[in-house]
Amino acid sequence: MKFYRDYPKPSDRMGCLWAVNGIQDACILEFGPAGTTHFSIEGLMQFGEDIQTKTFTTHMDETDVTFGNEERLVEGILEIDQVEKPKVLFVMGSSLTSIIGMDIESIVKSLEDQVNCQLIVLPNCDFRKDFRQGIQETLQILVKEIVVPTEIKRPRFNILGLGLHDFNHPSDLKEIQRLMQLHFGMVLGTTFTLNTSLEAIEKAGESQVNLVLGEEGLLAAEMLEKDFGQPFVYGKPYGVEQTDKWLKELAQVLGLDYQGDKEASEHQRIRMEEKMLMRQIKNLKNKKVYLHEGFGPLPALKHYLDYLGFQWAETADQAVLRFDNGVEARGHLNAIQVSHPSFNQKKAYPYTPMVGYRGAYYLCQEMYNRL
C-alpha cells in the first residue's frame, strides 16, 4: 500500500480517459460504479479545456458485482450505438470489473456484429501503472485502430505527448504551431490528443513528421514510423539553445535547408533576456530552485533550469524560486505554476508559452519578476 500526504499519482485508467477526452467527437462508456465517472467529468474541468467528448457510465450494483453480470454493459453499448450514433465507442472497465475478472474484450467482441460503430476496448486497470502508461497505451491503440494507411504525404506535422493534463498545453501548442509554420511552412495534422477529432487522427498518416513532446507519445511515434514511414523528433524545447537544436534536428529529419531563426531580431532579444537572467542568477546568494514534479518528471524543464545556472533545492522552503502545481503556486509569491492540479483559475489565454523561443521569453520574464 502506498501512503501519500500530497496528491496520489493519477492512475493508468485516468490517463486513458484524459487521452480519449482530447478527441472531441469520441464517445466513452465506463463499466463500473458511477461515482468515478462523475468525479472524472468534474476533474477534467480543472484542465481548462472545453471538453466535448461524451462520457457515459453503466453504474454497477451489488448483484452485478457478485454475479459478474454483464447485462448493463451490453445494453449500454447497444443503446449508445442507437441513440448517439458515434463513429467509435471506447469501452472501459473499472477497478471492480478488473478484480472480479470480467472479460470485457470478449463481451465487446460478441457485440461487433450488432452495432454500427467501431468498438475499441481501452486497457484494463491493473493497479500498477500510472497515468503516463495509460496515455501511452491509449495513443498506441489510436494509432493501431484509427489511423488509416495512406500513400499521401502533405506538409503537415503531428504532435504526440502533449495532452489535456499538461498544464500549459494551449500556449505551448500555439508556439509549436507558430515555429513549424514560420520555419518549415508546415501546419498541424493532428495532436495525440488535444482538441482533435477522429477524422484528424484517421489522417495522421498523411503528415511528414511527428513531434514527440512527452515520453507518453514515444511508443506511438515508433509505431507511426514503422507503419507509415513517418520520422519523429523527441524532446520539448525549453530555452533558446534547446529550441535552436530542436529546429535543426527537425530540418535534418525533414531533409530541409534550415537557415536559422527567421525572426533574428526577436531571437536576439530573447537571447539577451536569457543572458541577463543567467547573470542575475550567477550573482544570487541563494541559487536554489525547487521543481515539484507533481504529475510526473519534467526532464526538459529541469535541463533548462540547470542550463540557466540554478542549483537544486531538496525542499521548497530552501528555494529562491519554485516551479510548482496550482495548489502551491496559489499561496507562494516565488512560485511559477508548471503542473496540475489547479484551482479553478481561468486559463483561456493561449499566448503564454513555456516552450520555444517565445516560451523562453515568457519564462525568463516570470523568473526575473520572482527573483
Place this chain on the structure above:
Amino acid sequence: MLEKANRLSEIQTDKDIKSLSKAQFPGPHCPLFGAVMTASYVEDLRVLVIGTEECTYYGKDFAMMRREGKDNVYSAVLEQQDITFGCEEELRAIIRKIEAEDHPKALMVVTTCVVELIGEDVYSILHSMREEVSMKLLVVKTEHFKCGSHIEGIERSLEQLYLLMEAQSQKERKVNILGFKYEGIEETELYQLLTQAGVEVAMTIPTKVSIAALEKAPSSQLNIVVEPTALKLAQKMEESFDIPYINFCGDLNVEKVEANYRYLGDYFDFPVEAFIQAKKKQLDKALAEAKEKLAGKGFIYGNTPFDCFEFSYFLMTLGMEPLVIQCRELREQNRAAMAAIFEQKANPFVVRMANIAPLRRLYSQLKPAYYFGHESPMVLSEHGIIQVVTDKCAKKIGFEQIGEVVESILEEKGIMNLMGSAKLDQQAAIRDKIQRLTKMPGPMKKLLLNMKEIPEQMGDAILALKDDESIMSMMKMHKNGQSMGRM
C-alpha cells in the same frame, strides 16, 4: 423511452426505479464525495482514504478545492499484492505513522469500493488499534456498488462524529442544531426565536466545529435535527449520551413546522403562539398567490435540497401536476409522501436521478411548465420551461424555508441566481442590449428579460454580440454543460 420507466404506483422497492437509459450521464456522485465533504467541515479532523489511485486522487482533490489548499486528507493506495493478500499490516503501519508524525486528535478512515470488494475488515482492524493509539479512530464505508449516492456517505460520516464526543453534564436551556451545513445559522428564524427565549444554540454540527468543540456536544439538553442525514447522529447521541432530539427536517409541511415550534415552546417553557400566528399569516399570503399562479402547471422534479417526494407533494398542494420525479434512491421515510401524492390521484413517472441526457429528449413530449433543479438554462429555455433552483432554501429553517421556496417559484429563480450579483447599471445595459438583438428568438428574449438577475458571465457574452449577430454560438457553449453545476 418512458415505456421502460415505472410510474409511482409501480414503485415498491428501490430496484423498481429505473434509469431512463442504460448509459447514464453524468451519473450520481458516490458516497466518498459525501464523506470527504462532511469530514472537511470539522477543521482538525484528519481523513485517510483507502482505495485505488483514482478514488484517493479524487477524494484528495475535492477536499483540497473545498478547503482552498489546506485539506487534511491522506491517501493509502492499494497495490496488486494488497488486493490479492489483503492490507492489514500495512494499514496498521500507516496509522501508526500518522499518529507518530502528526499527532492528530482523530482520524476518519474512509474505505472505498475495492476495500469492500476484497473483504478487508477495516472496522475490526481499527477497533483492535483503539488501545494502541491515542487518536480517536472513525470508520466510514463508501462502497458505491452497494448504495445509491453521496447521501449515504454524508449520513455515515455524520453518524461517526459521535465517537468524538465525551459524556458531559447537561446544561439547561442549551441545544445543538444538527445537519445545518451553511454559514449564517444566526440569521435563521429558529436561532432567533431560541435566542430571544434565552435558549443557547451551543453548536451547529457539522458547520464550523472542531474536535474539541464536538467533545463537549453532549452538554446540550436537546438536539434539533434540521436535515435528514443527521438523524442517525442524533439517534447515536440519544443512545450514548441520553440527549433527546426533535426532527425539525424541512419537509415543507406547515402543520409539522407549527407542531415542532410548539414542542420547543413546551420543552423550554416559552410562548410561541404569537410567533406562529404571525409567521403563518405571512406565509398564507404567499401560498395563496402561488396557488393562483401555479394551478394546473406540470413539472419535472430534478434535484433540490429536499426529499423528492415531499417536495413534489408540496408543489401539488399548490395545484401543480407532477410529470416526472427523479429519485436518487428510495428510502423507507419516502413512503408517507409517496402515498400522499398517490392519494391526490397523481401517478407520475419516477426515474433515477442524475441522468440528464435522455431526460432532455422528453421535454418536447411532456411539455412541463417548470423544471425544479440543476439543468442547463439554455436547454430549458429552448423548450419554454421555467427553471427553479432552491439550493439557497436549505439555509432557512421552519416557516421561512417554506416562504423561501414559494418566493423562488414566484420569482422564477433559476440556476443563474446561485451566481454572484451584478451591478444594476450593468443589468440595465444587458437588458437594453437584449431588446436590440434582432436575431434573438422572441421567447428567449422574454425569458431572459424575465430573469430577476442576468448573470455577469452571460451578460458579458450578450454585450459582446453585435445587434444583428446570432446568439447560437453562445448557446452552444451553455449546451455543452458549462452551466450544469453539480448534480
